[in-house]
Amino acid sequence: MKKTYLLLSAAILAFGCNKIETPEAADDGAMRFNVEYPATKATETSFETGDKIGVYITAYDGNTPLPLQLGGNYKNNNPVTFDGTSWNADPVIYWGEGKYDVYAYYPFMIPESVDELAFSVALDQRVEETSDALSAYEASDFLYATKKGVTSEGGEVNLLFKHKMSKLTVNLVKGDDFEGDIPSELTIYIHNTVTDCLIDLATGDVIKDPYAPAKTVTARKDSDSRYTAIIVPQMLTNKKPLLEIIFKDVSYMIESKFQFKTGTHHVINVTLNNNPDKVKIEIGGEIEGWN
Numbered sequence: 001m002k003k004t005y006l007l008l009s010a011a012i013l014a015f016g017c018n019k020i021e022t023p024e025a026a027d028d029g030a031m032r033f034n035v036e037y038p039a040t041k042a043t044e045t046s047f048e049t050g051d052k053i054g055v056y057i058t059a060y061d062g063n064t065p066l067p068l069q070l071g072g073n074y075k076n077n078n079p080v081t082f083d084g085t086s087w088n089a090d091p092v093i094y095w096g097e098g099k100y101d102v103y104a105y106y107p108f109m110i111p112e113s114v115d116e117l118a119f120s121v122a123l124d125q126r127v128e129e130t131s132d133a134l135s136a137y138e139a140s141d142f143l144y145a146t147k148k149g150v151t152s153e154g155g156e157v158n159l160l161f162k163h164k165m166s167k168l169t170v171n172l173v174k175g176d177d178f179e180g181d182i183p184s185e186l187t188i189y190i191h192n193t194v195t196d197c198l199i200d201l202a203t204g205d206v207i208k209d210p211y212a213p214a215k216t217v218t219a220r221k222d223s224d225s226r227y228t229a230i231i232v233p234q235m236l237t238n239k240k241p242l243l244e245i246i247f248k249d250v251s252y253m254i255e256s257k258f259q260f261k262t263g264t265h266h267v268i269n270v271t272l273n274n275n276p277d278k279v280k281i282e283i284g285g286e287i288e289g290w291n
Helices: none
Strands: 018-021 033-038 052-061 075-082 087-089 100-106 117-120 143-150 157-160 166-174 187-194 196-199 206-208 214-218 220-223 226-231 234-247 250-260 265-272 280-282
Touching: 033 087, 033 143, 100 157, 143 157, 166 234, 187 226, 214 226, 250 265
Parallel strands: 033 157, 166 265
Antiparallel strands: 018 033, 052 075, 052 100, 075 087, 100 143, 117 196, 166 226, 187 214, 187 234, 196 206, 220 226, 234 250, 265 280
Protein backbone atom coordinates (compact mmCIF):
# COMPACT_ATOMS: atom_id res chain seq x y z
CA MET A 1 0.00 0.00 0.00
CA LYS A 2 1.29 3.41 -0.92
CA LYS A 3 1.02 5.78 2.04
CA THR A 4 1.05 9.54 1.89
CA TYR A 5 1.31 11.20 5.33
CA LEU A 6 0.03 14.68 5.74
CA LEU A 7 0.39 16.78 8.88
CA LEU A 8 -2.87 18.59 9.14
CA SER A 9 -4.77 20.38 11.80
CA ALA A 10 -8.43 19.56 12.90
CA ALA A 11 -12.66 21.45 13.64
CA ILE A 12 -14.75 20.88 16.60
CA LEU A 13 -18.50 21.29 16.66
CA ALA A 14 -21.13 20.01 19.04
CA PHE A 15 -24.80 19.18 19.17
CA GLY A 16 -27.56 18.48 21.68
CA CYS A 17 -31.25 18.44 22.62
CA ASN A 18 -33.45 16.59 25.10
CA LYS A 19 -36.37 14.19 24.89
CA ILE A 20 -38.41 12.61 27.66
CA GLU A 21 -40.19 9.32 28.22
CA THR A 22 -42.88 9.44 30.90
CA PRO A 23 -44.61 6.31 32.16
CA GLU A 24 -47.97 6.44 33.86
CA ALA A 25 -47.83 6.05 37.63
CA ALA A 26 -49.82 3.57 39.72
CA ASP A 27 -50.42 3.95 43.46
CA ASP A 28 -49.00 0.60 44.59
CA GLY A 29 -45.98 1.85 46.52
CA ALA A 30 -43.54 0.99 43.72
CA MET A 31 -40.84 3.45 42.70
CA ARG A 32 -41.17 4.49 39.06
CA PHE A 33 -38.85 6.40 36.78
CA ASN A 34 -39.16 9.15 34.21
CA VAL A 35 -36.13 8.77 31.96
CA GLU A 36 -34.76 11.79 30.13
CA TYR A 37 -31.91 11.19 27.75
CA PRO A 38 -29.55 13.63 26.07
CA ALA A 39 -30.20 14.53 22.40
CA THR A 40 -29.89 10.85 21.62
CA LYS A 41 -27.94 7.94 22.82
CA ALA A 42 -25.53 6.30 20.42
CA THR A 43 -28.30 4.79 18.30
CA GLU A 44 -29.14 8.37 17.20
CA THR A 45 -32.80 7.72 18.08
CA SER A 46 -33.82 7.06 21.67
CA PHE A 47 -33.94 4.28 24.19
CA GLU A 48 -35.29 1.13 22.58
CA THR A 49 -37.37 -1.77 23.82
CA GLY A 50 -35.16 -4.04 25.89
CA ASP A 51 -32.64 -1.36 26.91
CA LYS A 52 -31.57 -1.85 30.52
CA ILE A 53 -30.13 0.60 33.05
CA GLY A 54 -28.54 -0.18 36.43
CA VAL A 55 -29.85 1.65 39.51
CA TYR A 56 -28.26 2.10 42.93
CA ILE A 57 -30.31 3.72 45.72
CA THR A 58 -28.92 4.96 49.03
CA ALA A 59 -30.92 5.95 52.10
CA TYR A 60 -30.49 8.76 54.64
CA ASP A 61 -29.58 8.66 58.32
CA GLY A 62 -31.87 11.46 59.45
CA ASN A 63 -30.90 14.31 57.15
CA THR A 64 -27.49 12.84 56.31
CA PRO A 65 -27.19 10.88 53.04
CA LEU A 66 -25.42 7.56 53.35
CA PRO A 67 -22.48 7.08 50.95
CA LEU A 68 -22.82 5.00 47.83
CA GLN A 69 -21.15 1.60 48.23
CA LEU A 70 -20.79 -1.49 46.10
CA GLY A 71 -23.13 -3.37 48.46
CA GLY A 72 -25.25 -2.58 51.48
CA ASN A 73 -27.24 0.21 49.86
CA TYR A 74 -31.04 0.41 49.88
CA LYS A 75 -30.83 -1.05 46.36
CA ASN A 76 -27.72 -2.44 44.70
CA ASN A 77 -27.43 -2.35 40.91
CA ASN A 78 -31.14 -3.06 40.41
CA PRO A 79 -31.85 -3.65 36.68
CA VAL A 80 -34.59 -1.45 35.19
CA THR A 81 -35.70 -2.33 31.64
CA PHE A 82 -37.58 -0.30 29.00
CA ASP A 83 -40.58 -2.15 27.52
CA GLY A 84 -41.21 0.41 24.80
CA THR A 85 -43.52 2.50 26.98
CA SER A 86 -42.28 2.48 30.56
CA TRP A 87 -39.29 1.45 32.67
CA ASN A 88 -39.76 -1.61 34.89
CA ALA A 89 -37.56 -2.62 37.79
CA ASP A 90 -36.97 -6.35 38.31
CA PRO A 91 -37.21 -6.94 41.20
CA VAL A 92 -39.72 -4.15 41.82
CA ILE A 93 -38.36 -1.31 43.96
CA TYR A 94 -40.74 -0.16 46.70
CA TRP A 95 -40.64 3.16 48.48
CA GLY A 96 -39.68 3.20 52.15
CA GLU A 97 -39.89 6.11 54.56
CA GLY A 98 -37.57 9.06 54.34
CA LYS A 99 -35.34 10.34 51.55
CA TYR A 100 -33.18 8.53 49.01
CA ASP A 101 -30.42 9.29 46.52
CA VAL A 102 -30.67 7.50 43.17
CA TYR A 103 -27.71 6.73 40.86
CA ALA A 104 -28.28 5.24 37.41
CA TYR A 105 -26.13 4.29 34.44
CA TYR A 106 -26.34 2.67 30.99
CA PRO A 107 -25.51 0.14 29.58
CA PHE A 108 -26.16 -2.36 32.36
CA MET A 109 -23.18 -4.31 33.69
CA ILE A 110 -21.95 -5.96 36.87
CA PRO A 111 -19.60 -3.41 38.49
CA GLU A 112 -16.72 -4.54 40.69
CA SER A 113 -16.39 -1.00 42.08
CA VAL A 114 -18.65 2.04 42.32
CA ASP A 115 -15.91 4.63 42.81
CA GLU A 116 -13.64 3.25 40.08
CA LEU A 117 -16.01 1.43 37.75
CA ALA A 118 -13.91 0.06 34.88
CA PHE A 119 -15.32 0.87 31.45
CA SER A 120 -13.89 0.58 27.94
CA VAL A 121 -14.94 1.80 24.53
CA ALA A 122 -14.77 -0.72 21.71
CA LEU A 123 -11.70 -0.82 19.48
CA ASP A 124 -13.70 -1.70 16.35
CA GLN A 125 -16.92 0.31 16.49
CA ARG A 126 -18.12 -1.09 13.16
CA VAL A 127 -19.29 -4.32 14.86
CA GLU A 128 -23.08 -4.47 14.55
CA GLU A 129 -25.79 -5.38 17.02
CA THR A 130 -26.77 -9.02 17.50
CA SER A 131 -29.82 -10.61 19.12
CA ASP A 132 -28.04 -10.77 22.47
CA ALA A 133 -25.53 -7.92 22.35
CA LEU A 134 -25.46 -4.19 21.68
CA SER A 135 -23.50 -2.87 18.73
CA ALA A 136 -19.90 -2.04 19.62
CA TYR A 137 -20.67 1.65 19.08
CA GLU A 138 -23.72 1.74 21.35
CA ALA A 139 -21.99 -0.34 24.02
CA SER A 140 -19.31 2.38 24.11
CA ASP A 141 -21.84 5.12 24.94
CA PHE A 142 -21.83 5.31 28.75
CA LEU A 143 -24.76 7.33 30.13
CA TYR A 144 -25.14 8.53 33.72
CA ALA A 145 -27.88 10.11 35.83
CA THR A 146 -28.46 10.91 39.48
CA LYS A 147 -31.32 12.32 41.54
CA LYS A 148 -30.83 13.36 45.17
CA GLY A 149 -33.25 13.56 48.09
CA VAL A 150 -36.26 11.86 46.47
CA THR A 151 -39.29 10.78 48.51
CA SER A 152 -42.49 8.87 47.86
CA GLU A 153 -44.40 12.16 48.00
CA GLY A 154 -42.41 13.41 45.02
CA GLY A 155 -43.94 10.96 42.54
CA GLU A 156 -41.84 9.38 39.81
CA VAL A 157 -38.06 9.73 39.98
CA ASN A 158 -36.77 11.89 37.12
CA LEU A 159 -33.46 10.66 35.74
CA LEU A 160 -31.72 12.99 33.28
CA PHE A 161 -29.04 10.94 31.58
CA LYS A 162 -25.87 12.51 30.23
CA HIS A 163 -23.18 11.22 27.91
CA LYS A 164 -19.96 10.67 29.84
CA MET A 165 -17.75 9.75 26.89
CA SER A 166 -16.71 12.01 23.99
CA LYS A 167 -18.04 11.67 20.44
CA LEU A 168 -16.01 12.28 17.29
CA THR A 169 -17.57 12.73 13.85
CA VAL A 170 -15.51 12.90 10.64
CA ASN A 171 -17.31 14.46 7.68
CA LEU A 172 -15.81 13.86 4.24
CA VAL A 173 -16.42 16.63 1.68
CA LYS A 174 -15.59 16.54 -2.04
CA GLY A 175 -13.16 19.23 -3.12
CA ASP A 176 -13.46 21.17 -6.38
CA ASP A 177 -11.18 18.82 -8.29
CA PHE A 178 -12.28 15.56 -6.67
CA GLU A 179 -13.58 13.26 -9.41
CA GLY A 180 -16.39 10.79 -8.83
CA ASP A 181 -18.10 9.87 -5.60
CA ILE A 182 -16.49 9.53 -2.20
CA PRO A 183 -15.38 5.88 -2.00
CA SER A 184 -17.72 3.58 -0.12
CA GLU A 185 -14.82 1.32 0.83
CA LEU A 186 -12.96 3.58 3.22
CA THR A 187 -11.53 3.12 6.72
CA ILE A 188 -10.97 5.75 9.39
CA TYR A 189 -8.77 5.15 12.44
CA ILE A 190 -8.40 7.26 15.57
CA HIS A 191 -4.87 6.67 16.88
CA ASN A 192 -3.10 7.17 20.20
CA THR A 193 -6.14 7.28 22.48
CA VAL A 194 -6.59 5.38 25.74
CA THR A 195 -9.74 3.26 25.46
CA ASP A 196 -10.09 2.33 29.16
CA CYS A 197 -11.43 4.62 31.87
CA LEU A 198 -12.56 4.71 35.51
CA ILE A 199 -15.96 6.15 36.46
CA ASP A 200 -17.11 7.32 39.90
CA LEU A 201 -20.82 6.40 40.08
CA ALA A 202 -21.35 8.76 43.02
CA THR A 203 -20.36 11.81 40.95
CA GLY A 204 -20.29 10.70 37.31
CA ASP A 205 -16.65 11.82 37.02
CA VAL A 206 -14.58 10.02 34.38
CA ILE A 207 -10.81 9.71 34.11
CA LYS A 208 -8.81 7.72 31.61
CA ASP A 209 -7.14 4.70 33.16
CA PRO A 210 -3.65 5.98 34.03
CA TYR A 211 -2.14 2.53 33.53
CA ALA A 212 -3.82 1.67 30.23
CA PRO A 213 -1.88 1.93 26.96
CA ALA A 214 -2.93 4.07 24.02
CA LYS A 215 -4.66 2.11 21.25
CA THR A 216 -6.36 2.61 17.89
CA VAL A 217 -10.14 2.88 17.45
CA THR A 218 -11.83 2.11 14.13
CA ALA A 219 -14.73 4.49 13.43
CA ARG A 220 -18.23 3.39 12.51
CA LYS A 221 -19.55 4.26 9.06
CA ASP A 222 -22.81 6.26 9.15
CA SER A 223 -22.74 7.00 5.41
CA ASP A 224 -20.15 7.27 2.64
CA SER A 225 -19.30 10.77 3.85
CA ARG A 226 -19.80 10.48 7.62
CA TYR A 227 -17.95 8.38 10.21
CA THR A 228 -18.30 8.44 14.00
CA ALA A 229 -16.53 7.04 17.04
CA ILE A 230 -16.94 7.27 20.80
CA ILE A 231 -13.71 8.09 22.65
CA VAL A 232 -12.74 8.13 26.32
CA PRO A 233 -12.35 11.77 27.51
CA GLN A 234 -8.66 12.71 27.51
CA MET A 235 -6.16 15.27 26.34
CA LEU A 236 -3.45 14.54 23.80
CA THR A 237 -0.86 17.06 24.92
CA ASN A 238 1.77 16.19 22.34
CA LYS A 239 1.37 16.48 18.60
CA LYS A 240 1.11 12.91 17.33
CA PRO A 241 -0.81 10.87 14.73
CA LEU A 242 -4.48 11.23 15.60
CA LEU A 243 -6.66 10.51 12.57
CA GLU A 244 -5.93 8.27 9.59
CA ILE A 245 -8.12 8.01 6.50
CA ILE A 246 -7.40 5.16 4.10
CA PHE A 247 -8.88 4.80 0.62
CA LYS A 248 -7.63 4.02 -2.87
CA ASP A 249 -4.42 2.59 -1.34
CA VAL A 250 -3.53 6.00 0.07
CA SER A 251 -3.29 6.87 3.76
CA TYR A 252 -3.96 10.44 4.88
CA MET A 253 -2.54 11.00 8.36
CA ILE A 254 -3.66 13.88 10.59
CA GLU A 255 -1.22 14.72 13.35
CA SER A 256 -2.46 17.00 16.08
CA LYS A 257 -2.88 17.79 19.75
CA PHE A 258 -6.48 17.23 20.80
CA GLN A 259 -8.76 17.39 23.81
CA PHE A 260 -11.65 14.96 23.94
CA LYS A 261 -14.06 16.42 26.49
CA THR A 262 -16.72 14.50 28.36
CA GLY A 263 -20.23 14.99 26.98
CA THR A 264 -18.91 16.82 23.91
CA HIS A 265 -19.42 16.09 20.23
CA HIS A 266 -16.32 16.98 18.20
CA VAL A 267 -16.61 17.28 14.41
CA ILE A 268 -13.71 17.20 11.96
CA ASN A 269 -14.46 18.19 8.36
CA VAL A 270 -12.10 16.74 5.75
CA THR A 271 -12.15 18.14 2.21
CA LEU A 272 -10.81 15.57 -0.24
CA ASN A 273 -8.98 16.45 -3.45
CA ASN A 274 -7.36 14.36 -6.16
CA ASN A 275 -4.02 15.75 -5.09
CA PRO A 276 -3.32 14.40 -1.57
CA ASP A 277 -1.31 17.53 -0.80
CA LYS A 278 -4.49 19.59 -1.08
CA VAL A 279 -6.58 17.64 1.41
CA LYS A 280 -8.05 20.21 3.78
CA ILE A 281 -8.96 19.76 7.45
CA GLU A 282 -11.26 22.24 9.16
CA ILE A 283 -11.27 22.71 12.92
CA GLY A 284 -13.87 25.00 14.38
CA GLY A 285 -14.98 25.84 17.90
CA GLU A 286 -17.33 24.06 20.27
CA ILE A 287 -20.91 25.25 19.94
CA GLU A 288 -22.53 23.22 22.70
CA GLY A 289 -22.21 19.88 24.41
CA TRP A 290 -23.33 16.45 23.27
CA ASN A 291 -25.80 16.52 26.15
